[in-house]
Amino acid sequence: MRSVSIIGVGLTSFGEHWGKSFRELIAEAGILAIAGCNLEGKDIEAIYGGCMASGRFIGQEHIGALIADQLGVTPIPATRVEAACASGGVALRSGYLAVASGAHDIVAVGGIEKMTEVSTEQAGFALGGAGDQETELFHGATFPSLYALMARKHMKEFGTTEEQMAACAVKNHKNALLNPNAQFHREVSIEDVMKSGYVASPLKLLDCSPITDGAAAVILCETKKARKLCKNPVEIIASTQASDSLALTGRKSLTEMLATKIAAKQAYEHAKLKPKDIDFAEVHDCFTIAEIFAIEDLGFFKKGEGGKATEAGKTGLNGEIPINTSGGLKGKGHPVGATGVAQAVEAFLQLNNAAEKRQVKNANIGLTHNVGGSGATAVVHIYKKIGGKK
Amino acid sequence: MRSVSIIGVGLTSFGEHWGKSFRELIAEAGILAIAGCNLEGKDIEAIYGGCMASGRFIGQEHIGALIADQLGVTPIPATRVEAACASGGVALRSGYLAVASGAHDIVAVGGIEKMTEVSTEQAGFALGGAGDQETELFHGATFPSLYALMARKHMKEFGTTEEQMAACAVKNHKNALLNPNAQFHREVSIEDVMKSGYVASPLKLLDCSPITDGAAAVILCETKKARKLCKNPVEIIASTQASDSLALTGRKSLTEMLATKIAAKQAYEHAKLKPKDIDFAEVHDCFTIAEIFAIEDLGFFKKGEGGKATEAGKTGLNGEIPINTSGGLKGKGHPVGATGVAQAVEAFLQLNNAAEKRQVKNANIGLTHNVGGSGATAVVHIYKKIGGKK
Numbered sequence: 001m002r003s004v005s006i007i008g009v010g011l012t013s014f015g016e017h018w019g020k021s022f023r024e025l026i027a028e029a030g031i032l033a034i035a036g037c038n039l040e041g042k043d044i045e046a047i048y049g050g051c052m053a054s055g056r057f058i059g060q061e062h063i064g065a066l067i068a069d070q071l072g073v074t075p076i077p078a079t080r081v082e083a084a085c086a087s088g089g090v091a092l093r094s095g096y097l098a099v100a101s102g103a104h105d106i107v108a109v110g111g112i113e114k115m116t117e118v119s120t121e122q123a124g125f126a127l128g129g130a131g132d133q134e135t136e137l138f139h140g141a142t143f144p145s146l147y148a149l150m151a152r153k154h155m156k157e158f159g160t161t162e163e164q165m166a167a168c169a170v171k172n173h174k175n176a177l178l179n180p181n182a183q184f185h186r187e188v189s190i191e192d193v194m195k196s197g198y199v200a201s202p203l204k205l206l207d208c209s210p211i212t213d214g215a216a217a218v219i220l221c222e223t224k225k226a227r228k229l230c231k232n233p234v235e236i237i238a239s240t241q242a243s244d245s246l247a248l249t250g251r252k253s254l255t256e257m258l259a260t261k262i263a264a265k266q267a268y269e270h271a272k273l274k275p276k277d278i279d280f281a282e283v284h285d286c287f288t289i290a291e292i293f294a295i296e297d298l299g300f301f302k303k304g305e306g307g308k309a310t311e312a313g314k315t316g317l318n319g320e321i322p323i324n325t326s327g328g329l330k331g332k333g334h335p336v337g338a339t340g341v342a343q344a345v346e347a348f349l350q351l352n353n354a355a356e357k358r359q360v361k362n363a364n365i366g367l368t369h370n371v372g373g374s375g376a377t378a379v380v381h382i383y384k385k386i387g388g389k390k
Numbered sequence: 391m392r393s394v395s396i397i398g399v400g401l402t403s404f405g406e407h408w409g410k411s412f413r414e415l416i417a418e419a420g421i422l423a424i425a426g427c428n429l430e431g432k433d434i435e436a437i438y439g440g441c442m443a444s445g446r447f448i449g450q451e452h453i454g455a456l457i458a459d460q461l462g463v464t465p466i467p468a469t470r471v472e473a474a475c476a477s478g479g480v481a482l483r484s485g486y487l488a489v490a491s492g493a494h495d496i497v498a499v500g501g502i503e504k505m506t507e508v509s510t511e512q513a514g515f516a517l518g519g520a521g522d523q524e525t526e527l528f529h530g531a532t533f534p535s536l537y538a539l540m541a542r543k544h545m546k547e548f549g550t551t552e553e554q555m556a557a558c559a560v561k562n563h564k565n566a567l568l569n570p571n572a573q574f575h576r577e578v579s580i581e582d583v584m585k586s587g588y589v590a591s592p593l594k595l596l597d598c599s600p601i602t603d604g605a606a607a608v609i610l611c612e613t614k615k616a617r618k619l620c621k622n623p624v625e626i627i628a629s630t631q632a633s634d635s636l637a638l639t640g641r642k643s644l645t646e647m648l649a650t651k652i653a654a655k656q657a658y659e660h661a662k663l664k665p666k667d668i669d670f671a672e673v674h675d676c677f678t679i680a681e682i683f684a685i686e687d688l689g690f691f692k693k694g695e696g697g698k699a700t701e702a703g704k705t706g707l708n709g710e711i712p713i714n715t716s717g718g719l720k721g722k723g724h725p726v727g728a729t730g731v732a733q734a735v736e737a738f739l740q741l742n743n744a745a746e747k748r749q750v751k752n753a754n755i756g757l758t759h760n761v762g763g764s765g766a767t768a769v770v771h772i773y774k775k776i777g778g779k780k
Contacts, residue, residue, distance in 0.1 A: 062636060076632070129450050134411070244459075
């Protein structure tokens with residue numbers, strides 16, 4: 001398999017886009033990414049688009065062709081992939097495989113969700129499709145309630161506190177303040193989080209990522225070609241994906257995500273790296289407890305230590321391992337199909353010293369981690385700064 | 391890129407499955423395919439699942455993980471791909487690329503749709519998501535009406551008649567009689583089709599493929615390994631995909647499908663074959679007029695000659711080029727996400743001399759053609775009989 005690098009990225013602002021349609025958002029991100037590496041539409045050989053639930057959000061399927069059409073790049077192959085909230089990460093891996101295989105040299109990967117066209121209740125139902133409709137959602141479980149069960153178990157087993165979870169939200173809102181594309185530009189305190197209403201105890205409103213419109217895109221290129229085309233390619237040195245039971249009831253443990261652990265193990269092996277070699281990571285914090293799971297399951301902290309580490313500031317911008325410098329799903333926003341691709345955008349910016357006020361010093365290796373549902377899909381990518389043309 | 395072969399296939403019966411759920415159907419097809427080549431679940435390294443609109447049909451997304459979970463093969467990577475009614479074909483191509491790339495040696499590709507859980511009206515809306523929601527469906531265009539426009543134009547330009555379209559339905563129902571898994575086991579006459587009520591003039595009820603539940607699966611394997619594992623592998627000698635405008639209004643011509651023509655041209659080039667080398671084909675006859683488009687755009691007949699050729703019996707089981715020996719979407723049924731994979735199942739059976747009463751004599755090369763929407767995605771695969779272990 002060939003080496004693959006990112007040579008350009010594009011991101012819309014995340015938030016409530018009443019004035020922009022689904023297709024305008026994905027086109028904006030796509031054009032930014034293509035123009036960002038001085039390419040033109042005709043240079044793109046294939047498209048992979050991550051999108052979770054466009055059928056229920058905007059009554060539209062056939063998203064691959066829609067993106068190609070909107071970007072004016074037909075007749076190239078254009079494919080939508082879906083893996084709930086990991087749709088973006090799986091799209092990135094699909095594009096990666098298409099280039100690694102030799103089938104294509106330059107591929108655009110997009111991620112998109114337009115979630116505000118329906119009521120919050122309808123959005124809840126649509127998002128519920130990420131879990132097990134038959135054994136969970138049909139019986140009244142909401143998505144926050146599934147994560148609340150995991151949070152309770154983690155609290156019971158390891159003494160994790162609501163304040164420690166709140167510390168994730170506080171940090172991510174703080175980082176989001178430094179990200180012009182983030183949905184929230186508002187600092188919150190531990191007290192604010194603790195005072196916010198319960199959505200599904202112990203998870204409160206400010207423990208939950210928001211409903212978001214937004215799109216992200218990256219341009220992938222075979223690495224030799226990437227070095228010629230671009231000053232600052234970022235090599236993808238691992239791309240792994242794992243699955244687990246759709247429903248929580250099928251899990252051996254409720255205090256870890258096995259799919260994350262397996263995908264991470266394979267990614268570290270592939271990249272010949274260890275968790276301590278990672279300089280920063282974007283992880284899947286759909287709820288604050290999910291960030292605590294992630295930083296443990298990715299090996300940055302021992303199981304049960306994630307809450308304490310967060311409370312102690314170890315995951316802050318200047319901490320041991322900066323987590324979610326972009327603001328994460330909590331602060332930047334979570335347009336579900338876009339999230340996995342937006343994480344790669346942040347990794348590219350950090351490794352190009354282009355993350356402005358939220359820049360991690362001496363960042364050479366980054367990791368992104370995208371989860372579908374309550375953990376039935378996990379995708380891990382590791383990125384490395386490499387040199388390109390002068 | 392490495393050579394890829396099909397080593398096992400599985401198909402559920404197509405029809406209205408009131409007694410089987412979505413997950414039971416896909417598990418049935420998957421287990422048949424895995425057992426058919428004497429493998430076990432643990433031998434499968436990745437899953438690609440084609441499914442169009444499970445969110446709107448059964449309130450469930452995250453279909454890749456669902457399939458892996460239901461088959462008991464977690465934690466392997468499991469990905470859903472969607473390209474409207476071409477979802478199955480695109481899943482097949484995604485699995486093909488995963489094996490061709492060297493990322494995996496053995497991959498399962500599934501296709502599934504459970505369409506009868508909602509009312510026919512709701513199914514119509516869900517299927518409408520294959521077209522352009524903003525410029526077509528929102529304004530009242532139904533899917534049959536889009537194909538009706540194309541049919542009218544073809545009739546005007548080439549003198550194609552309603553009786554010629556009816557001849558597609560008559561042939562496909564006749565072939566379906568010989569396929570135990572087909573939805574319809576009922577011969578229809580030209581007169582029956584002509585007398586059936588208009589759905590969108592000139593298309594009548596018996597010009598339209600039905601609402602169907604069903605699933606299909608194939609096991610892909612790197613060809614050298616396939617020859618060792620299996621007596622009768624079928625090599626995929628071309629796998630191509632093209633896109634076009636989502637809406638009809640963006641097309642240069644309404645009497646051809648450009649995506650089909652481009653995917654076919656690339657497939658013939660890749661396989662170093664010409665249309666006359668193909669011994670049989672499964673083509674996308676969601677409406678009878680679509681079969682006429684397909685046999686012209688795939689190069690089997692000159693543009694404008696498809697209707698006459700069908701009427702003259704040239705596409706019958708013993709004709710010049712047997713088309714849709716399985717019964718096609720019209721006679722076998724059209725569970726949208728499953729269709730592209732089910733076409734590959736038929737190709738495998740034909741090339742293994744296992745198609746029983748509908749067997750094409752001396753079949754060595756087969757072709758499948760899967761379309762998304764009104765032609766915004768087209769996928770073409772070409773298959774060749776090769777020898778395996780004795």
